[in-house]
Amino acid sequence: MRLNLLGQLLSHLSPRDSITSFTRHVIFAASSPTNVSTMPPRLRLPHFSAAPVRTFTSHQHPPAPAYTPLESTLLSTALQHVPAHGFTTTSLHLALRAHNYPTLTSSAFFPRGAFSLILFHLHQQRSTLKDRIVFPSSSASTSSSDKLRSLIKTRLQGNVETGVAERWGDALAVMSLAENIPESLRELARLADELVYLSGDTAVDTTWYAQRAGVAGVYAATELFMTTDKSSDYEATWEFLDRRVDDMEKLGSVTEGVGSYLAFTAAAAGNVLRSKNVKFF
Amino acid sequence: MATRSLYRSAAAKRLFVAAPRCARLYSSGSSGSSNSNAADKETHFGFQTVKESLKASKVAEVFSSVAASYDTMNDVMSFGIHRLWKDHFVRSLDPGRKPGGQPLKILDVAGGTGDIAFRMLDNAAKVHHDFETSVIVADINGDMLREGEKRALAAGYLPSDRISFKVEDAETLNTIPSNSVDLYTISFGIRNVTRIQEALKSAHRVLKPGGVFACMEFSKVSPAPLDAIYQQYSFSVIPLMGQLVAGDRDSYQYLVESIKRFPSQQEFAQMIRDAGFLTAGRGYDELTFGVASIWKGIKPLEVKK
Numbered sequence: 239m240r241l242n243l244l245g246q247l248l249s250h251l252s253p254r255d256s257i258t259s260f261t262r263h264v265i266f267a268a269s270s271p272t273n274v275s276t277m278p279p280r281l282r283l284p285h286f287s288a289a290p291v292r293t294f295t296s297h298q299h300p301p302a303p304a305y306t307p308l309e310s311t312l313l314s315t316a317l318q319h320v321p322a323h324g325f326t327t328t329s330l331h332l333a334l335r336a337h338n339y340p341t342l343t344s345s346a347f348f349p350r351g352a353f354s355l356i357l358f359h360l361h362q363q364r365s366t367l368k369d370r371i372v373f374p375s376s377s378a379s380t381s382s383s384d385k386l387r388s389l390i391k392t393r394l395q396g397n398v399e400t401g402v403a404e405r406w407g408d409a410l411a412v413m414s415l416a417e418n419i420p421e422s423l424r425e426l427a428r429l430a431d432e433l434v435y436l437s438g439d440t441a442v443d444t445t446w447y448a449q450r451a452g453v454a455g456v457y458a459a460t461e462l463f464m465t466t467d468k469s470s471d472y473e474a475t476w477e478f479l480d481r482r483v484d485d486m487e488k489l490g491s492v493t494e495g496v497g498s499y500l501a502f503t504a505a506a507a508g509n510v511l512r513s514k515n516v517k518f519f
Numbered sequence: 520m521a522t523r524s525l526y527r528s529a530a531a532k533r534l535f536v537a538a539p540r541c542a543r544l545y546s547s548g549s550s551g552s553s554n555s556n557a558a559d560k561e562t563h564f565g566f567q568t569v570k571e572s573l574k575a576s577k578v579a580e581v582f583s584s585v586a587a588s589y590d591t592m593n594d595v596m597s598f599g600i601h602r603l604w605k606d607h608f609v610r611s612l613d614p615g616r617k618p619g620g621q622p623l624k625i626l627d628v629a630g631g632t633g634d635i636a637f638r639m640l641d642n643a644a645k646v647h648h649d650f651e652t653s654v655i656v657a658d659i660n661g662d663m664l665r666e667g668e669k670r671a672l673a674a675g676y677l678p679s680d681r682i683s684f685k686v687e688d689a690e691t692l693n694t695i696p697s698n699s700v701d702l703y704t705i706s707f708g709i710r711n712v713t714r715i716q717e718a719l720k721s722a723h724r725v726l727k728p729g730g731v732f733a734c735m736e737f738s739k740v741s742p743a744p745l746d747a748i749y750q751q752y753s754f755s756v757i758p759l760m761g762q763l764v765a766g767d768r769d770s771y772q773y774l775v776e777s778i779k780r781f782p783s784q785q786e787f788a789q790m791i792r793d794a795g796f797l798t799a800g801r802g803y804d805e806l807t808f809g810v811a812s813i814w815k816g817i818k819p820l821e822v823k824k
C-alpha cells in the first residue's frame with residue numbers, strides 16, 4: 239500500500255525523458271502557445287499564457303485544471319465560508335446564493351463537491367506562493383534548504399491566513415478517499431515541483447526523484463503534524479519543520495513522510511466515515 | 520440479473536404483442552413541423568441514411584414497439600445497471616425545494632415511461648419533504664407517455680399536480696414557455712433527436728437564467744481494449760437479446776447503431792457550450808468506463824449576446 243502510493247507519487251514527479259533542463263525549457267517555451275490555442279476556451283488561463291516561461295519545472299505537468307472567472311468568484315466566496323462551515327457543500331451553496339445562482343447548480347458547477355473546493359484552495363495557494371515568499375535578507379547566501387524551510391512555512395501559513403487551518407484535517411480525509419487520491423497526489427507533486435523550483439535548485443541528475451519525493455515528504459509530514467498541533471501560533475509545527483529539513487539535509491531524502499502521510503489520511507478518512515456510520519475498512 | 524430479466528421478459532413479450540404499432544399517428548405532427556425547413560436533408564437512422572423528415576417517425580416506431588417491454592430493453596442495453604445510473608443521476612442533481620428556496624419546475628424531455636420523473640419526485644419528497652416540486656414529462660411518442668401515465672397512477676403520483684405528460688418534440692418544445700423551467704433533464708433520449716443542436720437551443724430557451732441542463736446518454740467506452748469488447752457485445756449480443764427477450768431485433772439494432780453514431784463526450788460537451796451553457800471542467804462525467812456519461816450545463820445569469 240505504502241510503496242504503491244509512493245510509486246504513484248514518483249510517477250507524477252518523473253521527468254518524461256532524459257533531456258536536459260535547457261532543451262526542455264526551449265521545447266516547452268516553443269510548444270506552450272500551441273497547447274494554449276488548442277485548449278477549449280474555458281481552460282485558457284490568462285496568466286498562463288502571459289507568464290514568462292521559467293524553467294521546465296513549472297511546465298512539467300499539464301496545466302492544472304484552470305478556473306473561469308465565474309468559477310474563481312464562486313469558489314473564492316465559498317472559501318470564505320470554510321472557517322465556519324468547513325469544506326462542505328454548505329459552503330458551496332452559500333457562495334452560489336451570494337451570487338444569485340440557485341443551489342441546484344451546485345453539482346453542475348462543482349462536480350466533485352467538497353473536493354472541488356479543496357482543490358481550488360490548493361491551486362490558489364500554490365499559484366500565489368511565488369508572490370508571497372520573502373526570503374531572509376541575505377538571500378544570495380541563503381542555502382537552498384533554508385529557502386525550502388521558508389517556502390514550506392509560507393505555504394502552510396497560507397492555511398492559517400485564510401482561516402482553513404482548523405478545517406484541514408477534514409480536507410485531508412476527503413483527499414484520501416479512493417477516488418480523490420490520484421488527483422491529491424498529483425497536486426502534491428505539483429507543489430513539490432514549485433517548492434524545488436522556487437528554492438533555486440535546478441539539478442537534473444540522479445537526485446531528481448529523491449529530491450522531489452523528499453520535499454513532498456517534508457511538506458506532507460509537516461502539514462499532517464499541523465492538523466494536530468495545539469501550540470500557540472503553531473510553534474510546534476515550525477519546530478517540526480526545522481527538524482525534517484535538517485533530516486533531509488543529513489540523509490539526502492525523507493521519503494518516509496509520504497507513506498505515513500497517506501497512511502494517516504486513509505485512517506483519518508476511515509474515522510470520518512465511521513463517525514457517519516459508513517463502513518470503510 | 521439474467522434470470523430476472525428473462526423471467527420478466529415472458530410478461531413483457533405478451534404486453535409487447537398487445538402494444539399497438541401506431542407510431543405514425545403520434546409522429547406525424549412533429550415530423551410535419553420539422554419538414555418545413557429541412558425538406559430534403561438526409562440524416563442517419565442508425566447506420567441507414569434516411570430523409571430527415573422520416574427519422575422522427577422511424578424513431579417513434581422503435582419506441583412504440585418497445586414501450587411496454589421498455590425495462591427489459593434498458594436492462595439489456597446497460598448490463599442491468601441503468602437503474603443505478605439513474606439513481607446516481609438524480610441524486611447528484613438532488614432536486615427539491617431547499618431551505619429558503621422555491622419548489623422546482625422540472626422538464627424531463629424524452630421522459631418516456633417516467634423513470635427519471637418518478638425518481639426526482641421521490642428525491643424531492645424524501646430528502647426535502649417537498650411535495651410541490653413538479654415534473655412535466657415530455658416525449659414525442661404518445662405510447663411511451665401512456666405507459667408512463669399508467670405507471671404514475673399505479674405508483675400513486677397521479678392524480679396530483681406533481682406530474683403531467685405532454686407530447687412534445689425536443690427540438691421545438693412548442694408549448695413550453697421561455698424561461699420557465701428550473702431543471703431540464705434528458706436521459707437516454709438526446710441521441711434519438713434528429714437535430715441535436717436544435718434540441719439544445721430549445722433547452723436553453725425554456726430554462727430560467729441560472730437553470731440547469733442535465734443529460735445522461737450512452738457514450739464512448741475507453742480504454743481501447745474495453746471498447747473493443749463493448750463493441751462486440753453491443754453489435755452482436757444486444758440485437759440477439761432483443762430478438763430473444765422482446766422478439767424485436769430491428770429496434771435493438773437501431774438502438775445499438777444510434778449509440779455508435781452519437782458524438783464523443785468532448786464533442787457533445789462542446790455542442791452544449793455552443794448552445795450557450797456554462798460547463799465546469801470538461802463538462803461531463805463518465806459512468807462505468809464511459810458506457811454512459813452525464814453532461815451538465817448552466818444557463819448563465821446574464822445572457823451574453
Ligand SMILES: C[S@@+](CC[C@H](N)C(=O)[O-])C[C@H]1O[C@@H](n2cnc3c(N)ncnc32)[C@H](O)[C@@H]1O
Binds near residue numbers: 579663687
Ligand atoms: C430510450 S428512451 C428514454 C426514456 C427515459 N428517459 C429513460 O431514461 O429511461 C428514449 C425516448 O426518447 C423519445 N424521443 C425520441 N425522439 C424524440 C424527440 N425528438 N423529442 C422528444 N422525445 C423523443 C422516445 O419516444 C423515447 O421515449
